[in-house]
Amino acid sequence: xxxxxxxxxxxxxxxxxxxxxxxxxxxxxxxxxxxxxxxxxxxxxxxxxxxxxxxxxxxxxxxxxxxxxxxxxxxxxxxxxxxxxxxxxxxxxxxxxxxxxxxxxxxxxxxxxxxxxxxxxxxxxxxxxxxxxxxxxxxxxxxxxxxxxxxxxxxxxxxxxxxxxxxxxxxxxxxxxxxxxxxxxxxxxxxxx
Amino acid sequence: xxxxxxxxxxxxxxxxxxxxxxxxxxxxxxxxxxxxxxxxxxxxxxxxxxxxxxxxxxxxxxxxxxxxxxxxxxxxxxxxxxxxxxxxxxxxxxxxxxxxxxxxxxxxxxxxxxxxxxxxxxxxxxxxxxxxxxxxxxxxxxxxxxxxxxxxxxxxxxxxxxxxxxxxxxxxxxxxxxxxxxxxxxxxxxxxxxxxxxxxxxxxxxxxxxxxxxxx
Numbered sequence: 343x344x345x346x347x348x349x350x351x352x353x354x355x356x357x358x359x360x361x362x363x364x365x366x367x368x369x370x371x372x373x374x375x376x377x378x379x380x381x382x383x384x385x386x387x388x389x390x391x392x393x394x395x396x397x398x399x400x401x402x403x404x405x406x407x408x409x410x411x412x413x414x415x416x417x418x419x420x421x422x423x424x425x426x427x428x429x430x431x432x433x434x435x436x437x438x439x440x441x442x443x444x445x446x447x448x449x450x451x452x453x454x455x456x457x458x459x460x461x462x463x464x465x466x467x468x469x470x471x472x473x474x475x476x477x478x479x480x481x482x483x484x485x486x487x488x489x490x491x492x493x494x495x496x497x498x499x500x501x502x503x504x505x506x507x508x509x510x511x512x513x514x515x516x517x518x519x520x521x522x523x524x525x526x527x528x529x530x531x532x533x534x535x
Numbered sequence: 536x537x538x539x540x541x542x543x544x545x546x547x548x549x550x551x552x553x554x555x556x557x558x559x560x561x562x563x564x565x566x567x568x569x570x571x572x573x574x575x576x577x578x579x580x581x582x583x584x585x586x587x588x589x590x591x592x593x594x595x596x597x598x599x600x601x602x603x604x605x606x607x608x609x610x611x612x613x614x615x616x617x618x619x620x621x622x623x624x625x626x627x628x629x630x631x632x633x634x635x636x637x638x639x640x641x642x643x644x645x646x647x648x649x650x651x652x653x654x655x656x657x658x659x660x661x662x663x664x665x666x667x668x669x670x671x672x673x674x675x676x677x678x679x680x681x682x683x684x685x686x687x688x689x690x691x692x693x694x695x696x697x698x699x700x701x702x703x704x705x706x707x708x709x710x711x712x713x714x715x716x717x718x719x720x721x722x723x724x725x726x727x728x729x730x731x732x733x734x735x736x737x738x739x740x741x742x743x744x745x746x747x748x749x750x751x
Contacts, residue, residue, distance in 0.1 A: 364727050369576040370660055417635070417654050418628040425621060457577045457658040464651045509746060513573050514738040521731030528726065 348478040351471070355482030358533055361458050362490040363524040368458030372491060373516055382495035383488070384445055390484025392428055392453050393462055397480035399423045400463035401473055420463045428454045458487055494519060558677050562684030568661045569692035569734075570741045575661035579693055580730040582652050586709050589697025590690065591645055595634050595653060597686025600662050601679065602630045607670040608678035614671075623666045624657070631656045661689060696733050700724045 346354075361367045368389070375385050403419050432450045436443045443450075453459065462483050466476045497519050506515060568574045578596065583589040603626050607614075614622050635653045639646045646653070656662070665685055670678040701707060704724030706714045723729050 366577050366580040366727065366730065367655075369580065370574075373573065373576065414632060414636075417632050417657060418625065421624055421628050421657055422621075425624065455658050455660055455663060457655050460658050461651060461655055464654055468651065509739055509742045512742075514735045514742060517731050517735035517738065521728045521735065524726075524728040524731055525723070528728070 346475070348474060351475055351478040352482035352485075353533060355479050356486035356489065357527065357530040360486040360490055360527050361461070361483050362487055363520065363527045365461065367461040368456050368487055371452065371456055372494070372520070373513060376491055376495045376516065377498055379492065379495045379499055382491040386484070386488025386491050388450060389453055389456060389458065389487055390481070392424075392431055393459055393480045393484045393487075394477065395431065396424045396427045396459055396463060397466060397476050398473075399427060400466065401471075401476045404467045416467070420460060424459050424463070425454045458483065490523065493523060497523075558680040559684040562681065562686070562688040563691065564688070566685075567688045567692060567741075568685055569689060570737060572661075573738075574664060575659040575689065576734075577655060578652050578659060579696065580727070580734060582649055583693055583696040583700055583730060583733075584725045585648075585701045585705065586694060586697040588645075588648050589693040591638070592649060592652065593686075593690025593693040595638060595649075596656055596659060596662070596689055597682070599627060599630045599634055599656050600665060600686045600689075601682040603627045603662060603666055604670040604678040604682035605675060607666045608673060608675045611671045619671065620663075620667070623663060623671075627662055627666070628657050661685065692737075695737060696730070699733050699737075700729055704729060 355361070359365060362369065362372050371385060371389075375381050400420055400423065403423060404416065407413050407416055407419065428451065432443075435450070462480060466479050469479075471479055494516065498516065501515065501519075510518070562568065566572060569576075569579055575596070578592055582592045603623070606626050607623055610622075631654060634656065635646075638649070638653060665681065669681050673681070698708060701709075702713050703721045706712060706718045706720050721729075724733065
């Protein structure tokens with residue numbers, strides 16, 4: 343495996359192989375909470391935060407599981423760790439900043455079932471990233487997720503005022519926009535080489 | 536539920552005389568997990584680039600759904616309410632790990648093609664939502680029917696996407712050439728963007744059908 347710089351890993355995760363638009367991870371919140379710009383940014387921030395923490399945990403767990411020769415427990419331990427991380431983050435935010443806690447509301451617990459988080463943990467393990475590479479990867483993935491969410495929220499806010507045929511309204515329209523966004527993100531493909 | 540059955544005078548209305556048939560049929564068509572409920576989108580879009588991948592993913596998900604529904608339903612009186620979601624996720628994760636190893640044993644190529652998305656079945660909202668909304672409240676028999684219906688509905692939807700994307704993007708179906716040699720493949724269909732477009736068009740067709748039924 344070739345040596346990758348941390349910067350390249352960041353750019354790769356956020357733009358070239360954007361988690362939402364190229365890997366289809368985290369589509370549920372992408373379709374669900376992308377109606378408003380404000381909620382989209384908050385959701386993006388929360389996801390990035392959880393990604394960073396669970397990426398560190400996943401790195402430690404993988405090292406531990408390899409040491410005791412129990413890799414088949416990987417999936418189960420990852421999902422348990424992510425669920426408890428989310429719970430922990432929730433309690434922490436509630437204690438430290440009640441205002442932020444109220445603003446995030448239901449989105450915090452929902453992050454547990456966000457496939458982008460589990461996907462990140464699985465990908466970083468299968469790519470064999472070290473500790474700092476994992477962190478760069480998590481940061482990039484979070485930034486890419488936020489970027490995609492904010493872009494589509496902006497487009498959807500504009501579309502509120504457009505006259506759209508009734509058949510296209512709703513999820514179908516969001517998917518069409520996402521398709522076009524995904525096409526345009528392919529333009530980043532040459533960045534890495 | 537009773538209200539829904541009363542209102543439904545559609546295509547499958549004649550089949551819905553007995554409630555047990557209804558548990559099965561609702562997942563196939565009326566409450567189709569992908570086209571109507573829009574659940575479990577990540578695998579739907581990610582592995583539907585060929586028909587065979589889509590079919591394998593659908594069957595794997597159906598298997599996990601069936602097994603977890605059976606277990607959740609048989610344990611429904613023993614799981615304390617406070618920790619139910621965590622218990623469901625553990626049950627699901629166990630079966631997903633099993634499925635992962637089974638697929639690897641059957642076909643290494645398929646395992647490589649599906650990649651991390653087999654493990655990601657754990658966070659498929661469809662499975663958790665069936666465990667929470669149905670299996671935890673109903674008998675084992677009903678839960679099995681529900682899982683089979685939802686599973687087949689999910690597989691059917693995945694296959695619809697996979698077939699379209701493979702025919703247009705690769706000019707083949709199940710690896711067998713579909714068009715004459717001079718067919719120019721639509722590369723965009725096997726790219727991520729093609730997944731979004733194909734699903735959007737299927738949803739459009741479903742919406743149009745629903746509206747036509749509502750107006751007549």
